[in-house]
Structure formats: structure tokens, C-alpha cells
Amino acid sequence: MGKKVLVVDDDPDVRLFNVTVLEEHGYTPLVATNGEEGRNLAKQEKPDLVILDVLMPRESGIRLYRELKTDKNLKHIPIIMLSGIAEKSFLRSQKVLAEFGDATVPEPEAYLEKPVEAEELAATIKKIIG
């Protein structure tokens, strides 16, 4: 049984791709299709890593990211952001939120912009959780 990696993405193609890459490299994928599902699964399963999309309908990845990073039981879980949004746009959004009095949260362990190569994704995961 490999390490548990939670994939949160509304795009079924991305989920399938991520899951396949994870399985190919011996990890155990967990799948959530939106932020709410992702939060519940993270609490239940205490995954070793979360791969999170930024833009999702209903509940955005930004909100889930900030929740995970400020939850004392979950904030140690490393997060890879995987998004069509450029990294600097994401970082700027975090800065703006902090300036508006929200908590300052650490940067994600890795930020990958779509499209991403399978090898790059696998290498990034390996670097973080082995």
C-alpha cells in the first residue's frame, strides 16, 4: 500500500490523468471533485499529499488550500497546486488575502502550471514525499 495522495479537481480528465500517474508510481490515489469533498476526505483519510486545482466551481481551491494550511491537524500535509492559473497570479491572490487581514499562510510545497508532463508531476511528488 503506497502513500495516500488526495487529488482534488473538477475536471474528470485531470483526475484520470493524475490518478493514472499516481498509480503508475505506486501511490494510492484518493479522488475529490470539489473543495467540499476534498476537505472531508482530507480530514477522514489524513493523506500524505494533496494535489489541488485552483479554479473550481462552487468552492475554489484557494479556499480549501487556506483551510488546510490553517487547520492544526492538517497543516503539515504538503500540497501541490496544479492549475491553469499562473503561479504568480496565485501567489498574488494569497498576498492580497493576507493584506486584507486574513491569515498569512505558507506557500505551497510545489506549484505546477497546466499542462504538466507526467514525468514532471511524478518527479515533483517524489521530491516531496518520496
Added chain:
Amino acid sequence: MNRILLVDDEPDILRVLGISLRADGYAVLTASSGEEALSIFARETPELVITDIKMPGMNGIEVLREVKNISDETEVIIITGHGDIDSAIEALHYGASDFINKPVRDKQLTIALKRAQDKIHIKQQLREYTTTLEHKVEAATREIRRRSNFQGKLIRSSNDGIVATDEELRIVIYNPGAERIFGYPQQGVIHRMQIQELYTPEIVDLFVAGVTQEKGLKEFPWQETSIVSGNGENIPVRFSGSILHENDRKMGSVAFFQDLREIKRLEHELLKAERLAAVGQTVAGLAHGLKNILHGLKGGSYLVDLGLKKDDTAKLKSGWDMIKRNIGRTSELVLDLLTYSKEREPEFEDCFPNEIAADVADLLAEKAQESRVEIKKSLDPAISQVSMDPRIIHNALLNLMTNAIDACLFDEDTGQKWQVAIVTTLEDDNNIRFDVSDNGAGMSQEVRERLFTSFFSTKGHRGTGLGLMVTRKLVEEHGGRIDVISAPGKGTTFTIHLPFEAAGEKKTKSSV
């Protein structure tokens, strides 16, 4: 002081009268014959002549006639013999101002002179008055001419088309501005045309009613309309007019026309420019959607490679499906972009709008079923075959119904029995109304405001933000409009009103 020419063949009388007149302060010239009198008169033109009637050679009457002939202004007093009434009357007939009888008495002379002087004075005043009057009339005429000239120039140089008529609605003023708009040369219009030959029937009706009916409108405020020019071109104009009155009498009518061709062209250009700018913004905003598609294609290729390497048909198939799905998304995106950036005239043709609505509902039946959404149709049987652009109806309904199904998917109330309804209604003889409603997620005011305006989507990886922009553009090109009502948690209704022509009337409707 008046000068008097005294004429008498008797030197004594000349002397005595001369002394008497000089004593009264006159300058006196004397002549002892008619001939001499005329030569002095010609030289000196005195204001008064006193002449004896009976003289050898030229007599007093002849002197009178000659003097009057030379200068009508000169007063002539005739001295007649006692009881010579006939001569006196003849003298008066020829314009003598007075006559006195011989022997000349001072008192009589004074009275005659006073009368003559009064006459001279009155004549002088009259002359001065007439001269002044002539000057004034001349000045007034000049002023009127100047003003009319000014007004004429004003009318001629006005950029607006100005057309005025008499009370019979015959055209009397038609300026170069009007010439530019209507296209008929001035000489063929002024005094030659009635407004019926120049204006469209709607404008003609206004003026005819204004002139003939007591209660007809007398002022027509600015309004946008169009006229048909001499070469048959439809020209958009702003128009205003009024019926002209003087006191209670109708004088005619005047109408002003502003050529809107340039403005319309600019508006059109602006619209195009705005749309291109929106496409630019869109492309920037599209980056996210494009990256998702690329990611899908790469992911698909990865799965296909994996499937080939491991001889795993399941992986191969899911990879291939992923590629196909993302190719589909690419083509939708590209088509939307093309539709949005390109101008297209609607192509009217005979079609059955209800059938198109039913087709779209069928097309989406599978997707709806997968999403546990029920599609309801309510199609107005009063709608039969009409002339519209079926592609626009199809595109618009397909987009709105897809959105409606998506709205149900985004609804958090999973216990809900979701429905999407398509309703068609024959609004009147020219318009069909299409309602697409759902009882899904609904929209906040913020989302509603941004709906059509920018590159905006709430659909995460699936939204390009182009769909409603394209739909609105198509609807507007068809001369229709699109409205939306929505409440968060309750659902959304999009309404499209589209005009139609009677079936069989193939026509291309202008987009402006």
C-alpha cells in the same frame, strides 16, 4: 428769405411793387416782359413769381405755364385786371397759386404772399418728409434684404437638410443639406415636388394630418427614422418638423433632417472595435481554458502511450476518449471565438421554430439524463412555418439549454428534482419568444451583471466565458433581444425575443 421775380410791362408798377416788396424783406428781381422774365427765371430760379397777365408779346399765362414747366415748385401769383375772372380761372387752371386784382393793394398782396409762402413751406416740408421716407424705406428694404440674405445663407449652409413647404405642401425651400440626403437636385424639387414625392408615407401622414386636421400634431420632436433617397437607398436620419402658422393662418411646414449614415457607420465600427477588443481580452482570459485543454490532450497522450506500452486496452481507450473530448472542446472554443469575432448577416429562410426547439431538446436528452435533469417542452401550436435564421435559433437555444442543465449540476441542493424547460410563444405577428428556464443553482446579482459583458465563467474547467457573449451577439444580429431573470437557489430563466417574417419572404435583415 424768398426771392421774388416781379414781371410787368409797366415800369411804374414794377418800381412801386418792387419797393414795397423789398421793404417787406424780399429779394426782388424784375422783368418787364415775359421773355425777359423766363431768361431771368432760368438763371436764378426764384421761389416766387408775380406776373401781370396782360403784357405785349408773351403774356402772364404763358409765363406761368413756362415757369411751371421748368419748376413745378415755384409759386406763381397772377395779377389780373379788375373783373377779369376768366383769365383768373385760366391762371388757376395752369397752376397759379393765387391771383390779385389791379390795382394791387398792399393788404391783398401780403395775404397772397403769405399763402404762397405757406404753400412753399408745406411743399418743402413735404419734400423733406418724402425724402426722409424714401431714405427710410430704402434702408428698411436694405435691412430686410440683408436679413433675408442672411437667413437664406443660413439655410443654404446648414448641415441639416431643411425642407419647407407652402400650405399646399408644395416644396418651396430645399437646401443643399437636403440635396445631400435626398439625392434629388434642387431645381427638380423646389416648386416642382409635393412632400409626397420626397418623404416616406409615415412622415407625409404627419404633415398632412398637421395641416388638414384641427387636432393634428403641429410639432414633431426629433426622432430617428429613415428616408428613401432618389437612387432608392435607405438612409437613416433624425427628423423633426413643425406646421408653420401666422396668427391663425397656416403658412406651410418645415422639416429638418440629419444624416445619420456617418454616425451609424461609426457606431458600427465602434461595435466591431469593441468586439475585437473583447476578443483580445478573451484570448488573455482564455489562457486558463486553453491550458486545461492542453492538459487534457497531454494527459490523454500519456494514457495512450501507457496503454500501448502495457498492451492495456482499457487505458488506451480512456486515453483516446480523453483526447477526443479535448479535441471537441478545442473545436467548440475555436468556433465560438470565430462566431463572436466575425460579423454575420442573419440568413432568413423558411423554418419551423418549434421543430428547432424540439431538436435541441432531443440533442441534449442524453446529457440531461446523465445529470438527472428532466427536460420539459411547451411549444406554442400557433407558431407555424416562418422565415427566420434557423441556425441562430439553434445555436442560441443549444447554448441556453446547456447552461440550464449545467446550472442544475451546480445546484448544491441535491435532493432537488431538477427541470429544464423550453417554452415557445407567439408574441405577436412579428415576434416569437423563447424561454429557457431551470430550477438549478441560480445566479447572484454580481454574476448576473457580468453575464454578457466580459470573459466570465463560473463553470471552472468547462467554461470559456464565450457562450453567452456569442448567444447575445447572434440574437442581436437577428434584430432580437435577450433577457435574464435569476435568483440564487431558485433558478434562472433566459428569454429571447426574435422577430420573424412571413414564410416565403426571403430576406436578409440588416444588423443595424
